[in-house]
Amino acid sequence: AQGKERLARLTWTRSHTNEQQHAAEFGPHSGWRRAINEAADTACGEAVKEALSALPPWDPGEADDLTREVSQHLQRKAEVLLTSSERPPWEEGEE
Structure with a gap:
């Protein structure tokens, strides 16, 4: 060394x-x-x-589709987080 x-x-x-x-x-x-x-x-x-x-050549339609798909996925995740009656693990025990 x-x-x-x-x-x-x-x-x-x-x-x-x-x-x-x-x-x-x-x-x-x-x-x-x-x-x-x-x-x-x-x-x-x-x-x-x-x-x-x-x-391959850039396809604006494909980029739009992918953006829409990712956005919808994140919307579904946010909806679950915002509407769930369960509390996240980091909030357990707080009151």
């Missing part, structure tokens, strides 16, 4: 900045963080494009 001095230290960096903006905010020796962040953004963007290209 390595000591704590060998652990990576996670840091945050701002995206979508130019080199001068990044250096002004994070210091002159932080360019590597900006470069890594930019490479990660690019890789994620490419992965999203690839994943989306594998999907």
